[in-house]
Amino acid sequence: MSPNTATSGDARPLVSIQHVSKQFANGTIAVRDVNLDLAAGEFVSLLGPSGCGKSTLLRMIAGLGEPSVGTIDWPGAGGANGEHELGFVFQDPTLMPWATALGNVVLPMQLKRMPQGEAEARGAAMLALVGLKGFERSYPRELSGGMKMRVSIARALVTQPKILLMDEPFAALDEITRHKLNDDLLGLWETNRFSAVFVTHSVFESVYLSQRIVVMAARPGRVMADLRVEAPYPRDELFRTSADYAHWCRIASEKLKEAISA
Numbered sequence: 001m002s003p004n005t006a007t008s009g010d011a012r013p014l015v016s017i018q019h020v021s022k023q024f025a026n027g028t029i030a031v032r033d034v035n036l037d038l039a040a041g042e043f044v045s046l047l048g049p050s051g052c053g054k055s056t057l058l059r060m061i062a063g064l065g066e067p068s069v070g071t072i073d074w075p076g077a078g079g080a081n082g083e084h085e086l087g088f089v090f091q092d093p094t095l096m097p098w099a100t101a102l103g104n105v106v107l108p109m110q111l112k113r114m115p116q117g118e119a120e121a122r123g124a125a126m127l128a129l130v131g132l133k134g135f136e137r138s139y140p141r142e143l144s145g146g147m148k149m150r151v152s153i154a155r156a157l158v159t160q161p162k163i164l165l166m167d168e169p170f171a172a173l174d175e176i177t178r179h180k181l182n183d184d185l186l187g188l189w190e191t192n193r194f195s196a197v198f199v200t201h202s203v204f205e206s207v208y209l210s211q212r213i214v215v216m217a218a219r220p221g222r223v224m225a226d227l228r229v230e231a232p233y234p235r236d237e238l239f240r241t242s243a244d245y246a247h248w249c250r251i252a253s254e255k256l257k258e259a260i261s262a
Ligand SMILES: Nc1ncnc2c1ncn2[C@@H]1O[C@H](COP(=O)(O)OP(=O)(O)OP(=O)(O)O)[C@@H](O)[C@H]1O
Pocket: 024, 025, 026, 028, 029, 030, 048, 049, 050, 051, 052, 053, 054, 055, 056, 057, 201, 221
């Protein structure tokens, strides 16, 4: 089945963001009156200029900060008491320097008290999926920036979260590595069917990855446009050089320009 369609048949959104505003103690209104539903299995990018509240919104979805006003619910998450699983990938890979790649990936399972053997088997399988077979015993200092980010993604996905939240994960990487990680991320998404929320400044990256781009403006942070990228998956090098890709990049660029000048 195509990742464009949800498998569960559950019409409820996975995450429902209703009238969410966030004002910090210093008076800054980081986001104002955001209303968004995120569907199960959907790939959404939050695109906008610096300071438009993308990270603040992502962190609130993760429960790392409370809205000042409004609600974030998980109607489609299922499980007891609406229990939901999420993975978070930061711009910095945030690996423990004293632990191996495998040691870093098994951490979330150790926190869940999974038996060590099972955790290591799952961790090693996840490292293989992100292209790091053979590097299980390597320490972060022995890995390139792209490889460290792969470890970070493996750590976020190893517990099979319903949603993967990513805050400009590839911004610090060179373009070739970034393209490769974009491709591999899409491969993981197509196989594992998690919802993805991807924060980026890049029109090109957001169009390449997403089914949907939420364009935000700053001061105060707010949603300006909600764009559906009607291009099929799988997306690959052919798509990257296609007229279709250029077309969607142009549309997203225009929306971003409008948001910046708003
Ligand atoms: N803890 C905080 N206390 C006060 N103001 C904050 C805090 N965190 C963020 N802000 C402010 O809220 C606004 C939104 O910040 P946020 O980091 O969410 O934006 P962003 O779109 O992710 O920016 P960037 O792309 O530069 O990371 C900014 O004006 C920022 O300075």
